[in-house]
Amino acid sequence: MEEQKIRNMEEFSAVSGISRPTISKYFNDPSSVRRSTRERIEEAIARYGYRPNLFAINQNRKFTKNIGIIVPHIVDPFYAEIVRQIETRCVEAGYWAIVLGSHGDAERELSAIEMLYSLRIAGAIIAPLGDTSVSDRIRQLAADIPAVIFDNHMNGDEIFVGTDNFQSVGLMVDYLCRSGEPPCFLDMPAVNTNARERREAYVRAMEEQGFEPHVIPAESAGWDFEELGYNAGLRLLPTHQLPTNTVLCANDRMAIGLIAAAFEKGLRVGRGAATALRVAGHDDHPMARFTAPALTTVAQDYVSIAENSVSTLFGMIEDGVRPSSPLRRLEGRLILRASA
Amino acid sequence: MEEQKIRNMEEFSAVSGISRPTISKYFNDPSSVRRSTRERIEEAIARYGYRPNLFAINQNRKFTKNIGIIVPHIVDPFYAEIVRQIETRCVEAGYWAIVLGSHGDAERELSAIEMLYSLRIAGAIIAPLGDTSVSDRIRQLAADIPAVIFDNHMNGDEIFVGTDNFQSVGLMVDYLCRSGEPPCFLDMPAVNTNARERREAYVRAMEEQGFEPHVIPAESAGWDFEELGYNAGLRLLPTHQLPTNTVLCANDRMAIGLIAAAFEKGLRVGRGAATALRVAGHDDHPMARFTAPALTTVAQDYVSIAENSVSTLFGMIEDGVRPSSPLRRLEGRLILRASA
DNA sequence: CTAAAAAATTTTCGCGCGTAAAAATATTGA
């Protein structure tokens, strides 16, 4: 890289000997200029290290190349992993992914949405919190801008990609009933639609199998699922309040907490003969392989969720086509490990 | 909110009856306008829902209100948590935090740095990967723009906030030696300075205690620490290759993997009488409370790291003062749980 | 009540780039 600092496209145009509009065209779409020109520009970029100012680029463009992403919790590896997948795909397609977290707080989710507006995004991919008042705002956004909702359905006509809880939970209930005592269900706080759907799916699946469902309600609100599962374990396990020796948890993070509590109380978890408790989860959380024992769960297809969200969104942005079926429910995959 | 859509500050000025420059001043610093004016503006904001265009704001500002943040892995809850802390503090101070992940890849880290340049950030907070070639670029950035490095020291004169590995590891070694067999050390891949420092700290601490150090080298590279710890466990535990019954892991994520392997191999982990193995970690990873048994570790002070990084950076940005001592080494805190 | 100080307004300019239209040049095919 030469020592000369290029301050703007004008100067870059001067040193590279190519007119500014052509350079502008190149940065918008390298394939839109002749090959020989492209090579000259790229050579100059390598020499002078110029990159256009992002703010100026988006200032005057009719449609920006920004994709807004909102998730409830970036700290949750489940969302972190999906965001990573989405991000990579956006960058590959020449877009810039702007990730905003609502941190479990409806107000911050609202302000994240306002932020997306002022960023003039081309499209949005959102995993909503459960708050109904914000849902209206998200629906408004989806009416104004191409938007895909994932993970948590808002029960409207939004374009949605997520796991089919009835299929995935059904699969697990079926397996657990066939391989041992029918499970009870450790519910998660009603933070979103998934919570309700999974509970309903559990009840329905149990009834279909001819067993009576037992739902253990969540004792407190919030997103600290490991903590909740752990506390539930400390509360229920010593006093043998569980209706069966098999617990299906509403998600893996609760299962992780429950397993920790069981260990602490000296109860062996697993599907062997000498075990006191079987525990199953849902999601195939990145940590599920490393619990003791490793967690039997239903895998949400991270890659497909990301892929579907992104490709659907790009279809809407670039070709203006709404997907024929707005609802895309992906199948969960049973992951058998040692815990159940 | 009224139905009328405000398209820019000019229109907002018209409907609110306040001149555009005053409104501009307000958005830059609400306290810079008279109280009565402020109230009128805020009333109008509530009525019309106007927010200035972010790209236009930053387009022409001498110093933007953007803070760039780069971390090796957003998926790692350790970084995720620190980022969340930093983010919150930036927003509170009226800045916008732009988080970029290098995903363990030096090239992506480089392009993240280029991105920060084109975002015209006011300052940067960076947890570098270990790659030396990129370090030069980061040093260049730090010369151009106020920047704070955290977590992983680059061995230059950069402004740094991080845990004092010699203190924290020393603390743990001391505890382990006093409470049972002296530990061996399960090393992590040499992805950064922390890896080297912690190993050296272990060796030094053992020698000071008069014991012979035993370092188990990392068998492969990469950031999949749980996997590495797990594989090391599967390899070493059944054949009793460990020099002692106590393992100090270079970080919690490796310890989590090791504990999972021990469980799978039927070895009881813990500090009780009937246990075969003691395992300790480093970092107090969010998941460390929920391993089975819960993990004894040294807590890195997430809050202080975030706080120190942010306040140091703001000092440099707003008052132009370099901190008197560029190196800030925070103390680790011993967290005794059941695993050792 | 008046002068001084503080705050708000008016005016004007420019940031770095996208974009459109017209003119000039280069490439392609027959």
Place this chain on the structure above:
DNA sequence: TCAATATTTTTACGCGCGAAAATTTTTTAG
């Protein structure tokens, strides 16, 4: 070779706001 086409250059404007200077209005102090 020349016309037809593709590409680049020239020229010109505007996006939405920050910022500075000069002016007017409001507030505060004496």
